[in-house]
Amino acid sequence: MQISRTGRTLLAAVLVTGALAAPALAQDVSEETVNYFKANCTSCHTIGGGRLTGPDLKGVTERQGPEWLATFIVNPARVINGGDAYALELKREAKDQVMPTLPGLTKDLATKLVELIVVESAKEKSRFVGLQLSDRPLTEEDVAYGRALYNGGTAIASGAPACIGCHQVDGTGGFGGGRLGPDLTDVYSRLEGRKPLAAWLAAPPSLTMQPIFADHPLESDEVLSMVAYLKSTAESGRPTPGHGAFAFLIAGMAGAAVILVGFDLIWRRRFRGVRRRLVMESK
Amino acid sequence: MDVRSQIAMVFHLDKCIGCHTCSVACKNIWTDREGTEYMWWNNVETKPGTGYPTKWEDQEAYRGGWKTDGKTLSLRSTGKARIIPNIFHNPSQPSMDDYYEPWTYDFKELFNAPEGDDQPVARPISKITGEHIDVESGPNWDDDLGGSQIYARNDPNMEALTPNQRLQMMSIERLVFFYLPRICNHCLNPACVASCPSGALYKRGEDGIVLINQQVCRAWRSCVSACPYKKTYYNWSTGKSEKCILCFPRLETGQAPACFHSCVGRIRYLGNLLYDADMLPEIGNLPDDQLVDAQRRMILDPHDEKVIEAARANGIHEGIIESAQQSPVYSFVKEFGIALPPHIEYRTFPMLFYVPPLLPVMSSKENDVIDNDIEDLFGDIEKARAPISYFGSLFGGGNDGVVRYALRKQWAVRLVRRHLTVGDVTKETAERALAEADCTWEQADKIYRLTTLASMDERCIIPPFQREMAIEMMEDPHEHRASVGFGFNSAPERGN
Numbered sequence: 001m002q003i004s005r006t007g008r009t010l011l012a013a014v015l016v017t018g019a020l021a022a023p024a025l026a027q028d029v030s031e032e033t034v035n036y037f038k039a040n041c042t043s044c045h046t047i048g049g050g051r052l053t054g055p056d057l058k059g060v061t062e063r064q065g066p067e068w069l070a071t072f073i074v075n076p077a078r079v080i081n082g083g084d085a086y087a088l089e090l091k092r093e094a095k096d097q098v099m100p101t102l103p104g105l106t107k108d109l110a111t112k113l114v115e116l117i118v119v120e121s122a123k124e125k126s127r128f129v130g131l132q133l134s135d136r137p138l139t140e141e142d143v144a145y146g147r148a149l150y151n152g153g154t155a156i157a158s159g160a161p162a163c164i165g166c167h168q169v170d171g172t173g174g175f176g177g178g179r180l181g182p183d184l185t186d187v188y189s190r191l192e193g194r195k196p197l198a199a200w201l202a203a204p205p206s207l208t209m210q211p212i213f214a215d216h217p218l219e220s221d222e223v224l225s226m227v228a229y230l231k232s233t234a235e236s237g238r239p240t241p242g243h244g245a246f247a248f249l250i251a252g253m254a255g256a257a258v259i260l261v262g263f264d265l266i267w268r269r270r271f272r273g274v275r276r277r278l279v280m281e282s283k
Numbered sequence: 284m285d286v287r288s289q290i291a292m293v294f295h296l297d298k299c300i301g302c303h304t305c306s307v308a309c310k311n312i313w314t315d316r317e318g319t320e321y322m323w324w325n326n327v328e329t330k331p332g333t334g335y336p337t338k339w340e341d342q343e344a345y346r347g348g349w350k351t352d353g354k355t356l357s358l359r360s361t362g363k364a365r366i367i368p369n370i371f372h373n374p375s376q377p378s379m380d381d382y383y384e385p386w387t388y389d390f391k392e393l394f395n396a397p398e399g400d401d402q403p404v405a406r407p408i409s410k411i412t413g414e415h416i417d418v419e420s421g422p423n424w425d426d427d428l429g430g431s432q433i434y435a436r437n438d439p440n441m442e443a444l445t446p447n448q449r450l451q452m453m454s455i456e457r458l459v460f461f462y463l464p465r466i467c468n469h470c471l472n473p474a475c476v477a478s479c480p481s482g483a484l485y486k487r488g489e490d491g492i493v494l495i496n497q498q499v500c501r502a503w504r505s506c507v508s509a510c511p512y513k514k515t516y517y518n519w520s521t522g523k524s525e526k527c528i529l530c531f532p533r534l535e536t537g538q539a540p541a542c543f544h545s546c547v548g549r550i551r552y553l554g555n556l557l558y559d560a561d562m563l564p565e566i567g568n569l570p571d572d573q574l575v576d577a578q579r580r581m582i583l584d585p586h587d588e589k590v591i592e593a594a595r596a597n598g599i600h601e602g603i604i605e606s607a608q609q610s611p612v613y614s615f616v617k618e619f620g621i622a623l624p625p626h627i628e629y630r631t632f633p634m635l636f637y638v639p640p641l642l643p644v645m646s647s648k649e650n651d652v653i654d655n656d657i658e659d660l661f662g663d664i665e666k667a668r669a670p671i672s673y674f675g676s677l678f679g680g681g682n683d684g685v686v687r688y689a690l691r692k693q694w695a696v697r698l699v700r701r702h703l704t705v706g707d708v709t710k711e712t713a714e715r716a717l718a719e720a721d722c723t724w725e726q727a728d729k730i731y732r733l734t735t736l737a738s739m740d741e742r743c744i745i746p747p748f749q750r751e752m753a754i755e756m757m758e759d760p761h762e763h764r765a766s767v768g769f770g771f772n773s774a775p776e777r778g779n
Contacts, residue, residue, distance in 0.1 A: 270374040274344055274381045275337035275420055282433045 029119055033112045037128065039214065040102050043205040044196070047117060047126040052196040053097055055090065057128075058121045061114065070110040075101050095192065103207075133198050133220060138228035146229025149222060160216035163226075166208075169233045179245065181208065188227070188234035197230065198223050285560040286583060286594040288603050288746065289471065289491035289634055290529065290553065291612040292543075293622045294464055295734060296640040297693070298550040301462035303327050303423065305542035305551075309466075312530070312541050318520025320385035320410050323422050324527035325542045327464045331438040331452060331673070332425040334463070336377035339513040340439040340626065346375040347511030348474050348629030351568045356630060358478055360509040366480075375508040382516075383420045385410040411519075429460025443676035452670070459668040461640045463677075464550070466542060467514040467527035468625070468633030469493050471581075472563055475526075478509035483524075489748070490555065491634065492529045497775035500524055511629035522777040532767075535750045539743040549737075554610025554744040555603060556634070557583045557594055563632070571628040572682035578624060578632055582617055585610070606746035611733055612636065619730055620721075621689040623678035639674045639689050641697070642667055664690040688721070692730070695720035699727045 044054040060069065064086060072079045072087060076099040080087045091098060120126040148154040150169070152162030163184070168177035170185040191197045201223045204213045218226065309325040328334040342348060346360040360375055388405035396403030409416045425434035430453050435441075441449055451457045469486075473493050476484040483499035484506055486492070495506070495515070500523040506515040507524060515526040530540035538544065543551040558581050566577035583590040585607035594604050607613065615622035615636060622636035641664070664671070664687065671690070675683035695716040702713040717727060733741070754763045 266368075267372070267374065270372050272344075272374070273378045274341070275333070276380055278333065278337065278433050278437050279419075282436075 029116045030112070033109070033116050036109065037113060037116055039203070039210065040105075040205060041113070042128055043200050043203050044099070045128075046199075047120045047128040049126075049129040050195065052199045053191060054094060054099060057117050058126070060121070061118050066111065066114045066118075069114045070107055073110040073113060074105055074107050077101060100205075133195075133224055133227075138224070138231060142225045142228035143232045146225035146227070149226055150229055156216070156222060157219055158216040160213055160218065169230070170236075170238055179248075184230060184233070185238060186234045188231045194227055194231070197227050201226055284583075284590075284593040286557050286590060286597050286599065287491070287560050288489065288555050288557055288594075288599055288607065290469065290534070290746070291556045291610075291616070291634040291636065292466075293552040293612050293615045293636045293638060295550045295552070295638040296461055296463065297638065297642075298548040298734070299327070299462040299464055299640075300548045301327055301329065301427070302547050304545050304547050305464055306422075308541040308545035309527075313528070314525075316518075316520070318518035319516070319525065321379075321382045321422070322516040322518070322525060324514070324516075324525075325464065325466045326422055327426075327462050328423070329426050329428060329434075329460050330463045330677070331435040331441060331460060332428065332431070333434045333437050334465075335422050336381040336513050337420070338381075338437060338439060339377075339511075342511060342629070344375070345377065345511070345513065346508055347513065348509075348626075348631055349472070349567070351630065353568055356472075356567050358474055358509055360474070361478055361505060373504055373508055376504060377507070377513060379411075380420065383422060383424070384416060384418075386416060386418055389415070427460065430455070430458030435460070440673055440676040443672045443681070444670055448670045448672070452673075457668070459642060461642060461669070463625075463637070464542075465512065465514070465625075466635065467493060467529070468512060468631070468635040469527075469529060470631035470633050471558065471560075471578075472567060472630065472632045474509040474511060474629070474631050475506035475515050478505040479503065480505060487531075490531075490534070490746070492531050492534075493526070494528055494531075495524055495526055497521070497523050497525075498773075500775070502777075511626065511631060512633070518775075521775040523775045534745055535748045537745055539739065539745065543743055544739075549742065552611040552615065552733075552737075552742045554612040555607050555746045556610060556613055556616070557585050557590060557599070557604070557607050559583055567630055567632075571680040574627040574630070574680045575623060575678075575682060575685045578627060579617060579620070581632075582613070584617070585613065600747065600749060602747040602749070606744055609744045611737070611742060611744060614729070614733060619692060619726065620685075621692050621730070623685060623689060625678060626680070628680040637678055638693070639678055639686055640669075641690060641693055642669050664694050691716075692720040692722050695722050696727045696730045696734075699724070700731055 041057075044052050045057050046052060048056065048058040050056050064072075068086075076087070080091050080098060120128055145154065149156060150163045152164055156162065164177040166178040166180040167182065167184045168179065169183065188194075188197055191200060201218055202220075203217065204210055305325045306323055306327055310323065313324060314320075314322045323335060326335050334340065338344060339347075342359060348359055349356040350359050351357075360373075361369075386407040386409055389408050390405050392405050393403050406415050407418050408414065425431055428434055432453070435458075436453060441452070444452065452459065469492055471491070473484070473486060476486055476493060480503050481499050481501040483496045483501070485494060485496065487494060502517065502522045502524070504517050504524060506526075507513070507517055510526075515524050517524050530538075530542075533540055533544075539551075539553060543553055562577075562581045566574070566581060569577050585591070585594075585604060591604055595601075612622070615638065622638050624633045624636055627633065667690070671683045671686055674686040674690075675681055679685045695713070698708050698713045698716045702708040702710055717723065722730075751760060754760050757763075
């Protein structure tokens with residue numbers, strides 16, 4: 001409550017200044033905006049760190065005006081569907097990945113974010129330059145370690161849950177992994193390589209993963225190993241075809257049947273009668 | 284010494300004629316409601332036989348009563364390890380077939396049947412499903428069926444006999460049966476109370492009557508399997524278990540329980556006993572064959588000054604002590620030593636005692652002349668038709684000695700009466716029999732009077748209950764009087 005009230009006051013102030021002297025170059029960007037950017041934008045964007053899924057945002061205001069940017073940020077899909085030429089170009093560059101519409105993102109906040117980007121772009125080295133992973137070649141050890149992390153054989157240092165709980169990849173054997181999240185076998189190629197995947201892993205932006213990993217981020221060597229593993233699966237494996245779910249259903253029913261038969265055997269005397277047996281035996 | 288008062292009973296089996304009047308009296312008062320059709324709080328069994336429910340004495344099947352490791356008692360029916368896997372279904376209870384499917388008859392058939400060559404009959408209808416059924420068993424299905432190849436043969440007490448004796452019990456002109464009327468024993472160490480997960484069962488402090496609180500019962504049916512005498516029953520209509528309440532509303536108004544009151548053979552005696560509850564943990568773990576004597580030790584002499592003193596200290600009212608001094612049960616169990624508890628090896632310490640039957644002696648029939656000569660008639664109890672070890676299994680916890688003592692004393696009394704009334708037994712014979720039976724002339728006379736001549740007031744010494752005083756403490760007696768009576772104040776229902 002306190003925060004949102006503060007937030008509203010700040011936004012109101014920004015709006016007022018923005019209306020009077022746009023583009024405002026306020027140096028004191030609020031902590032809230034920074035956190036929001038960190039949590040929601042950095043998995044696809046850097047500021048001066050090169051392209052991930054989305055474009056590098058350094059100097060983005062020189063490419064498009066703040067007003068256009070704010071409108072786009074609030075609802076990217078609408079702008080793209082509206083047939084805006086630049087937005088369609090962005091979509092093409094992102095290999096048809098459409099920037100998600102983030103919850104709770106108002107026009108005010110979007111304006112604020114644009115201001116933040118302006119401020120950060122002006123710096124020599126932005127704090128949002130992105131995860132600086134080593135560029136060393138990925139080894140077999142990395143793949144093995146990543147696989148262990150994926151399966152939960154080795155715990156993730158921060159205490160985050162293992163990937164297999166919600167995702168499956170080709171080659172995890174048996175029933176594979178969970179089916180809550182998408183198949184990750186070819187995620188390496190889907191996200192276009194090492195850097196965007198690493199960025200995703202460092203701060204997963206999806207609605208399901210974010211609350212889990214916000215407080216339990218992966219360390220940089222874990223990210224690298226995971227990238228190595230997912231790269232290996234993308235090169236060798238194929239996504240599990242759809243009949244996996246059906247097999248799981250059948251196996252589940254078979255398992256339930258086995259358990260019921262087992263119960264019936266263990267408690268087979270539960271309906272024993274005394275009298276009827278006496279009568280039968282005497283015949 | 285922790286002296287408590289307990290209402291106890293004696294059934295004199297030689298006097299029981301197996302007329303089931305007690306059962307019917309009980310049913311008419313208490314169990315003629317839906318869901319209680321199959322309940323026989325009082326039933327009369329033919330022994331040897333499997334009883335009701337079928338083979339209730341077979342604790343391998345029903346797991347009733349207590350078991351001991353020599354140090355502590357534990358319930359056979361349940362325990363920490365057993366309760367979880369059996370939480371939804373207790374396998375150790377009688378099925379409906381082991382009781383019987385209650386039925387009535389389709390009487391309309393008698394009047395509405397179309398004209399035909401055959402006499403119309405009333406077909407039996409299940410009282411549970413309403414469908415026509417073939418009646419296969421009933422609460423006294425083996426009534427009078429001594430020697431039955433199904434029921435008598437499977438009497439669990441037969442295991443105590445030698446193969447020859449068993450053969451004898453099953454052979455024509457040698458077979459034998461007697462009746463065993465049974466009600467709740469209102470045990471001193473009730474397994475049903477101990478087993479209840481809801482704490483619905485309790486033993487009344489003032490008189491030891493064991494009751495089920497219908498508002499607390501949650502239909503676990505633990506008591507049904509824990510009671511080794513199978514005298515708690517589950518009411519399928521209300522979802523509560525019920526059992527004999529020893530007609531406490533009658534007792535509290537100074538009347539004998541209905542089954543006692545209606546008994547044609549006057550076999551039933553009722554009175555209170557004083558006992559030492561402190562002894563229970565110690566004697567509960569004794570070997571089976573010592574239990575009868577141990578239970579008698581636990582029952583205290585109500586004339587003993589020390590006992591009276593301890594009773595007073597425990598808050599037992601003067602009137603209850605006086606009533607204990609006149610109790611016919613005390614005479615039968617302690618003074619005469621001829622009344623025995625049923626299956627005391629279940630270690631619940633039943634407070635219903637049986638005087639074992641002498642049974643008719645052997646008679647033979649030749650050329651249409653029935654011959655039971657004097658030698659056989661008053662020969663020896665060992666020559667009686669039912670083997671002593673059968674009674675030992677039923678009433679002695681495997682100890683034939685206590686049964687032999689009880690039978691010999693009754694035998695001696697019979698000789699004394701024969702000497703006094705008919706005169707064909709000499710005084711010497713009678714005296715010898717008395718000496719052998721550890722009996723005196725006075726005691727023989729007392730046993731004779733109590734067995735044959737005692738009136739209702741002598742057979743049932745009902746202790747004063749002081750209900751007025753108890754009620755006065757809680758509420759206005761006039762108000763209370765208007766709010767009680769037979770039946771339920773608030774009917775037991777599922778879910779409360």
